[in-house]
Amino acid sequence: MIKVENLHKSYNNQAVLKGIDLEINNGEIVVVIGPSGTGKSTFLRCLNYLESADKGIITIGDITIDSESATKKQIHELRKNTSMVFQNYNxxxxxxxxxxxxxxxxxxxxxxxxxxxxxxxxxxxxxxxxxxxxxxxxxxxxxxxxxxxxxxxxxxxPEVILFDEPTSALDPEWVGEVLDVIKNLASKNLTMIIVTHEMSFAKEIANKVVFMDGGKVVECGTPEEIFEKSTNERVNQFLSKFNNRSLFSKAVI
Structure with a gap:
């Protein structure tokens, strides 16, 4: 299981993450959506300590780290439990x-x-x-x-694979082949956290959708709860920019 408690991160006194709380079960596929610049990628990077959070507790598998007292050994063990797929391949x-x-x-x-x-x-x-x-x-x-x-x-x-906008750097003709590979992984009971702007893909693949805005988790629920039944004004304002809302209801789950 993955558990994140009260995670905070700032850059130059500018708060980017403002108290993230999230629980993810083994084998669950969690898609993180929201506007650009709201801390989604920073959240992923803090999970495997590519970035050090200023405050908060991260548990992945049997490893728990308090960000304010993390040791090099703890960080090494945590990283062994995670893998990252980057935007620009690396x-x-x-x-x-x-x-x-x-x-x-x-x-x-x-x-x-x-x-x-x-x-x-x-x-x-x-x-x-x-x-x-x-x-x-x-x-x-x-x-x-x-x-x-x-x-x-x-x-x-790893205990969890982290995908940081895995199609954002791709030409449109290559997006489908990468999404197909991720869909195939989803059938293997792997735990995955995916940051993406591909809304129909998110609807199709996710067990849980997390909407972030302003460095916070605004709403968390099933794809149906977020894409079709959300009563949160900010969530609906964001999704309205993706015009074909009917596209979401046609996705095969």
């Missing part, structure tokens, strides 16, 4: 597709090279890139690079 440009996926297995888990290769090839089959094992990132499309990033995130078998 692949090693000097390593092949296979080497990019193997890297964490070799360095973090210290798995023998042959075993790391076997695991990595299996993951690349899952994301449809086994034919690209010897290619470098520069030889791949944006969608293919993001699928490598997803395979890399899966390699460590």
């Amino acid at each position: 692949l090693f440009k000097n390593k092949t597709v296979l080497e990019n996926v193997m890297e964490a297995l070799l360095v973090v888990k210290r798995i023998p090279k042959n075993e790391a290769k076997r695991i990595s090839e299996k993951l690349l089959v899952q994301v449809g890139l086994i034919d690209k094992v010897n290619n470098y990132p520069s030889q791949l499309s944006g969608g293919q690079q993001q699928r490598v990033g997803i395979a890399r995130a899966m390699a460590l078998k």
Whole structure:
């Protein structure tokens, strides 16, 4: 289970997260939506300590950290329970597709090279890139690079995979292939937190939708409760900008 209690984060005395509370069950897919600049990506980065929160308690699996007294050992253990899929791929440009996926297995888990290769090839089959094992990132499309990033995130078998707007840097023609891979992961009972502006995708894939605004969780509920039945004025104001509201009710869940 993942539990976040009273999480705060500021930059230069500007509050970005203002007391986030959230609970996520094992195998749950949580989609975080809301306007740009409201702290969604910062929230994800605080969960795996790419950013250190100023205050709050984070529990992921059997690891609990108080942000005001976190030790390096605790942070290391927490990071082992999470994987991040970034907006801009963050692949090693000097390593092949296979080497990019193997890297964490070799360095973090210290798995023998042959075993790391076997695991990595299996993951690349899952994301449809086994034919690209010897290619470098520069030889791949944006969608293919993001699928490598997803395979890399899966390699460590984390408690939770964090997706930070995984399609935002993609050309429109590559968005669908990445969303299809994430949908496939959703069928494997993995715990995922996904920040996205793809509203119909959010409706289709999520068990729980979190709407953030102004550094706070404004509303949290099922896709139906958020997209179709919300009585919160701010939530409905935001969703109205995505015109085809009827699109949400047609999504296949």
